[in-house]
Amino acid sequence: MFILIVGIGRVGSSVARTMLQEGHTVSCLDEDPESHARLEIGLDKPWEDLGGRYTVGTGLEIEALTEAGIERADAFVAATDGDNTNLVIAQIAKRRFEVPIVIARILDPYRAEWYESQGVHTICPTRVAIDMLNSEVREAAGKAGEG
Amino acid sequence: MGEGTYVIVVGAGKVGWNLARELLDKGNEVTLLENDRDRFATVEQELEHNVQYGDASELWVLERAGISRADMVIAVTGDDEDNVLICQVAKEKYLCERTIARVNNPRNKQWFELLGVKPVVSATDLILRLIEHEVPEYGLVHLLDLPEQRLEIIEMLLPDDSKAAGVRVGDLEMPDGSLLISVLREGRGFVPGPETVLEPGDEILAVLDPTVEEDLTAYFGPDGASSDGG
Numbered sequence: 001m002f003i004l005i006v007g008i009g010r011v012g013s014s015v016a017r018t019m020l021q022e023g024h025t026v027s028c029l030d031e032d033p034e035s036h037a038r039l040e041i042g043l044d045k046p047w048e049d050l051g052g053r054y055t056v057g058t059g060l061e062i063e064a065l066t067e068a069g070i071e072r073a074d075a076f077v078a079a080t081d082g083d084n085t086n087l088v089i090a091q092i093a094k095r096r097f098e099v100p101i102v103i104a105r106i107l108d109p110y111r112a113e114w115y116e117s118q119g120v121h122t123i124c125p126t127r128v129a130i131d132m133l134n135s136e137v138r139e140a141a142g143k144a145g146e147g
Numbered sequence: 148m149g150e151g152t153y154v155i156v157v158g159a160g161k162v163g164w165n166l167a168r169e170l171l172d173k174g175n176e177v178t179l180l181e182n183d184r185d186r187f188a189t190v191e192q193e194l195e196h197n198v199q200y201g202d203a204s205e206l207w208v209l210e211r212a213g214i215s216r217a218d219m220v221i222a223v224t225g226d227d228e229d230n231v232l233i234c235q236v237a238k239e240k241y242l243c244e245r246t247i248a249r250v251n252n253p254r255n256k257q258w259f260e261l262l263g264v265k266p267v268v269s270a271t272d273l274i275l276r277l278i279e280h281e282v283p284e285y286g287l288v289h290l291l292d293l294p295e296q297r298l299e300i301i302e303m304l305l306p307d308d309s310k311a312a313g314v315r316v317g318d319l320e321m322p323d324g325s326l327l328i329s330v331l332r333e334g335r336g337f338v339p340g341p342e343t344v345l346e347p348g349d350e351i352l353a354v355l356d357p358t359v360e361e362d363l364t365a366y367f368g369p370d371g372a373s374s375d376g377g
Contacts, residue, residue, distance in 0.1 A: 060227075060255060084204055084228035088258060095261050110206045114240055 002027070004073040004099075006059040006089055007080030008035035011105060011125075015077060017043065020052050027053035029068040030080075059089030065097070075101035083108050090120050155180065155217045157203040157233055158224030159190045162249065166221065167194060178212045203233050206240070214241045223249040223268075227258075234264040287364055290352070300328075300354050301363075307347045308369045317341030322362040325355035 001024045005012050008030040016039060020026045028039060028047075033056050039047045047054060057064025059078065070076070076093040078086035083106050090104035103121050106112035112124035152175045156167045159181035167179040171194075179194060181187040182202040190198050201208035203222070214220065220237040222230040227250060234246040250256050250269040259267045279288045291300040305312055311319065316327060316339045330339045331350040345351070355363055 060258065082228070084226070084232050087232055088228045088262070091262055092258060108205060111204075111236075114206070114236075118239065 001025070001074045002069065002072055003075045003077065004029065004065075004068055004070055004093075005077045005079060006030070006068075007078065007086070007105075008039055009079065009081055010038075012077070012079035013038045013041070015079065016052070017041075020050060025051070025053075027055065027068045027073070029055045029057055029059060029064060031056065031058045059085065059092065065092075070097045070099065073097070073099050075099065076103070078102070078104040083111065087111070087115060087120065094120065152176065152218045153213070153216060154178075154219045154221060155209070155212050155214060155237075157220070157222045157229075158249075159183075159186055159198060160223065160225060162223045163221075164190055164194075166223065167197065171197060180208065180212060204229055206236065209233075209236070209241070214243065217241070217243050219243070219245040219247070221247045225251055227251050227255040231255075231259050231262055231264050234259075235262050238263070287360075292357075294357065297356055297358075298354065299357050299360070300352060301360070302331075302350055302352050303364065303367055305345060305347050305349045305351065305367055306369045309345075309347055309367055310370045311345050311367045312347045312349075314345055315341065316343045316345065319345075321353075321366060322355075322359040324359045325353055325363050328352050328354055 003019050003024050004027045005016050006029045008028050016026050016028050036054055055064055055068040076099040078090040080086055086104040086106060090102050093099040094102045103123060106122045106124050107126050109124050109127045112122040116122045154170050154175050154177050156163050156179045159179050163179060167177050170177045177197050179198040180201055180203045187200040199212055203209055220243050222233040224230055230248045234248045237243040237246050248259055248264050248267045250259060250267045253269050253271045256267060288302040289299060290302055329336050329352045
């Protein structure tokens, strides 16, 4: 599968490495050239030597998206540090370039939920953290109650 | 606009603040939203309860501002992503029928259209339009653009060596899909008849299909330039 990931921070770089190691074609797009170093954490060879692609630019620029290969992408991951950027570029990938699989990382649970209902697939780390904390606290409280 | 109209303005920069003030002066109900603490404090001294602190990208901030009863949402922050999403949410989630969004970078205009957010206002485009109008040598001025209807009205100054100068309107061979609608000569406008002879310095108004714009400008342009119209 050809996977395009926009936003190569902690999340994006980690997903990129894992997908590359699992045999997919991975193309990365980030406006900060320094993010390339983050991609290579823990790798024994340069990213490009392992078959990875890397482009400098933003997800709002058609030229950058095209250079990164969006026209042949099977999956698009919006993982920048901004919810608004992720929501806009995910919709660009879906509507303009008709990428079959589009996933956006959204920190704000309420908007993640609403956009999900509108057909933009969202992953909300905040929601995951809330659920885990709830269950941990609930469990602890249950034990305390018993004791 | 007027009595009873409720408008939410997002972004209390120069545009938003002045807009909110003008709308209030005209008797509208207005809530201005600003997510920078210092800016909010400054604006609040003048607008008092008409300005609220918060990030309008967050749904609860819009809800607290009463978006469900808003007649219009105007997003004029300095961030295009914020503006487009605030209007998209206002329209699609809260069913606010009228939105106006500011486009800071004209290259992002296409994304506003893609997400169904219109109309948009771009200061860069407005100034470019004014430059075209103020400097007629610039060639042609778009007076009206209806891209979806595939129609536009343009104004064009005939150069001294225009191929169409000295030609009877009845003998013009304009590209298919274009029509001459009036002529401005020495400050006076009139609807030309078949006997009207075009002169250099005339400004012509034409209605046309945007796809034939290049053929049309070549036809009325300087002699020697390439032309499909003959």
